[in-house]
């Protein structure tokens with residue numbers, strides 16, 4: 001495991017993002033919408049850096065299988081974690097932008113909630129992986145095409161609690177044993 005972004009670097013990145021978000025949304029009705037589960041640490045830190053008024057919602061999304069069992073659409077669960085967002089400026093908060101499929105699926109689904117606008121902020125953007133024509137509006141850090149864990153992000157449910165972000169090599173992932181945890 002190799003540390004890619006240490007705690008100080010992450011703090012500076014989140015501060016930078018908070019400033020950019022404040023500049024864009026000052027005077028507007030803003031709701032941050034975190035995408036469970038990986039975004040929770042980033043969201044919690046970002047929330048404490050923002051000084052403008054805003055609401056918060058969380059969404060989970062479930063991938064629907066297609067008839068031939070291939071991965072299909074992500075569907076938003078607009079349940080109790082999603083308060084009224086009608087007429088509000090939504091900023092989707094996610095930990096990482098990889099292929100872009102998650103944002104590509106989620107963004108149009110906000111149309112049915114009659115929001116004023118939908119944009120997105122991600123802590124990390126992996127280079128060279130984008131598969132769809134939608135890009136995040138705010139990006140904390142560009143990272144190489146490696147598998148990362150920590151600061152909310154997991155490998156098989158582990159490592160979300162690390163206060164820094166580290167990369168796992170293919171060998172480390174192959175040798176991962178749940179019984180060692």
Ligand SMILES: O=P(O)(O)OC[C@H]1O[C@H](OP(=O)(O)OP(=O)(O)O)[C@H](O)[C@@H]1O
Nearest residue numbers: 036037038095096097098099100101102
């Ligand atoms: O750009 P994409 O290729 O769509 O990948 C990005 C998504 O992948 C991760 O979620 P994951 O499915 O690992 O779930 P988790 O947040 O619950 O860990 C991350 O939190 C993003 O939502």
Ligand SMILES: Nc1nc2[nH]cnc2c(=O)[nH]1
Nearest residue numbers: 098146147148149153154
């Ligand atoms: N934990 C984790 N989730 C991802 N989802 C897409 N890319 C990644 C990654 O590098 N790490």
